[in-house]
Amino acid sequence: SQQGEEDPQALSIQEGENATMNCSYKTSINNLQWYRQNSGRGLVHLILIRSNEREKHSGRLRVTLDTSKKSSSLLITASRAADTASYFCATGGSTGFQKLVFGTGTRLLVSP
């Protein structure tokens, strides 16, 4: 069954605002990854956070992980129109084997 569920399903903001997306999952994980998918394109890896990490930064991205609540959040600061895309979380299993289970995605629209 589906592992991750993103919330909200859709988010519409203005350029310059921050965007926060949440991901909840059901079973123990080894790591959690966030991907971006632009319309008509493949997924692009953004950031990976391991189960023993609580927070990670990459440029304007900040990811948190709370394994006790089985949830993660992705914050995009000072958003730009180019950030318009769908964002997916994906969880890697506790065995460490590379089988990612993707969530349903959040569609982010950033208006100029």
Add this chain to the structure above:
Amino acid sequence: DTAVSQTPKYLVTQMGNDKSIKCEQNLGHDTMYWYKQDSKKFLKIMFSYNNKELIINETVPNRFSPKSPDKAHLNLHINSLELGDSAVYFCASSRSQLGNQPQHFGDGTRLSIL
């Protein structure tokens, strides 16, 4: 240079036909994957190969048969296409089969069954 490339980008065909999708990666990765993304954007893994060996085979109809002639290529052949096969199929690769590495995706093959 495209890291993971799939052909064709679009595939429109009749129900009952047989078709193939090809994928190549030039990243030197050991592991490759096929995913299916449905109309609701839900992405589900179908198969994974590591150094030409099948390591993941999800609950997929046996009309779908992957083939990996070498570790840089992973093709997907689909027999007797059905309406429900309409979706976007993505190929991806990762450095190894260990679960702590990012995956690199192609731009997808949009399959439409008439």
